[in-house]
């Protein structure tokens with residue numbers, strides 16, 4: 001039956017699209033994560049720029065060192 005073949009072809013095509021989309025989303029999100037860790041942020045205490053990778057995070061703020069974290073104002 002030709003109709004059966006068409007239905008199977010459509011299902012296979014949809015499965016392919018879904019798998020392709022998922023793998024693309026994974027790729028994009030992993031790239032996003034890389035970007036976040038490389039981003040430069042300003043230390044609120046000494047105004048020095050540090051990468052998020054090396055910064056100390058406290059209350060949603062990025063500090064360049066433990067000293068700045070302890071000497072924070074406000």
Ligand SMILES: [Zn+2]
Pocket residue numbers: 043044045046047048063064065068
């Ligand atoms: Zn600092």
